Amino acid sequence: MSSAKDQAAAIGVSNSTAALVVRRRIRAPASELFAAWTDPAQLLQWWGPKGVVCTEAILEPRVGGAYRLGNRLASGRVVWITGEFERFVPPSELVFSWRVDGQAGLAERVTVQFMPAGDSTDVIVTHEHIADATTRSEHEMGWVGCLAGLSRLVADRTPGAQSS
Amino acid sequence: MNAISKRIAKRQRVERLDLVFSALSDPTRRALLSRLAEGPGTISELAAPFKMSLPALSRHIRVLERARLIRRRVEGRVHRCWLFPEALSDIDQWLEGYRGFWGAALNSLAEYVERKGSGGSNRRE
Numbered sequence: 428m429s430s431a432k433d434q435a436a437a438i439g440v441s442n443s444t445a446a447l448v449v450r451r452r453i454r455a456p457a458s459e460l461f462a463a464w465t466d467p468a469q470l471l472q473w474w475g476p477k478g479v480v481c482t483e484a485i486l487e488p489r490v491g492g493a494y495r496l497g498n499r500l501a502s503g504r505v506v507w508i509t510g511e512f513e514r515f516v517p518p519s520e521l522v523f524s525w526r527v528d529g530q531a532g533l534a535e536r537v538t539v540q541f542m543p544a545g546d547s548t549d550v551i552v553t554h555e556h557i558a559d560a561t562t563r564s565e566h567e568m569g570w571v572g573c574l575a576g577l578s579r580l581v582a583d584r585t586p587g588a589q590s591s
Numbered sequence: 592m593n594a595i596s597k598r599i600a601k602r603q604r605v606e607r608l609d610l611v612f613s614a615l616s617d618p619t620r621r622a623l624l625s626r627l628a629e630g631p632g633t634i635s636e637l638a639a640p641f642k643m644s645l646p647a648l649s650r651h652i653r654v655l656e657r658a659r660l661i662r663r664r665v666e667g668r669v670h671r672c673w674l675f676p677e678a679l680s681d682i683d684q685w686l687e688g689y690r691g692f693w694g695a696a697l698n699s700l701a702e703y704v705e706r707k708g709s710g711g712s713n714r715r716e
Contacts, residue, residue, distance in 0.1 A: 447686050449693040455704040463704055473703035476695030530605055550700065552693045556612050556685065 450551040457541035457548045461518035464539060470496065490515050494523065510534065525554070607659070608681050614658035619643070620651050627661060627674040634670050 453460060463469045470484035475498055482497035482505055490512055498506045510524035518541055525535040538553040614620055623637060638648040652672060655661045659678040664671050 447689055447693075449690060449697060451694075451697040451701060453697075453701040453704060455708060459704055459707075460700065463700060469703075473699045474696065475699065476692060477699065550697055552697065554689050554693065556608065 447554045448551065449554075450549055452544060452547050452549050454547045456518075456546075457543050458518040460541050460548050460550060461521075464521060465515075465517075474498075487512075488515060510537075514538075604681065607678075608685060610658040611660060611678055611681060614654050614660055617651065617654075619648075620655055623651060623655065624660060624674065627672060631671055631673045634672070637672065 463473060465486060465488050467484040467486050470486070471481050474481040474484065474496060478501045480499045482499045484494075484496055486492065486494040492512045492515070494510055494512070496508045498508060500506060506528055509526050509529065512521065512523045513536070514520055514522035520541070521537075521539040523537055525537045536555045538551075538555075540549075540551040540553075542549040542551065615624075619641060622640075626632065626637060626640075634645065634649060634652060637652070638645055641648060652661070652663070652670075656663055659675055662673050662675045664673075
């Protein structure tokens, strides 16, 4: 029960910036990884998970620049991801908006950091679902991870409150 | 499910997710959810820790309700609220989906640069 309260309490006070963070150490210099991420010719070769082929990559490498990535799924359908760069800092950081298939509603935001680690680089992707402009400026997204934990722990509780 | 109903279901999911994230973007509402995670409460009970008028607090409750994060039941003159955690599973799914996506994308990036580094530059299948 005390861990449930700790989890719940974390929701009220959290103000860290990460919604979803995925990281990977890659054996290459940051400059090379930054280039791979921002050169359309290279994006065509690696972008996306396995089974997804990048069909088109267009990118304006500057703040305010737009990008457009075609993703062909195994089914043959092409999904478009589009956005604009909010930050463009070679070789360290990219921040860009993210929309899938011109989705309605609020865009998401992705931050990619390339942090040197000896001969390797830690590539850190932070993906935020921005609720509104206020949230974007206040960086109040840390709760998402906490809330995911909360939903799991509440689901585990004996339902009195959940039976309705 | 045919293509059209799939598209409608997807749009509804996106809108629901937007409602949930909007609802959660406010610290008072997050605190309300924390409190409700510990058990149900009436509007007056929930309002007690906040220096806020009851109408203002009720507005927050309505936002949480619209996002389906909580449910309310009228018992005589009292409104009792419960956490409705199923709405949070939409966030879970969103997180899990993108966690998988980015994990795989970074694997692909790693393979690409490491292949380049070893002298080859073969296009990925």
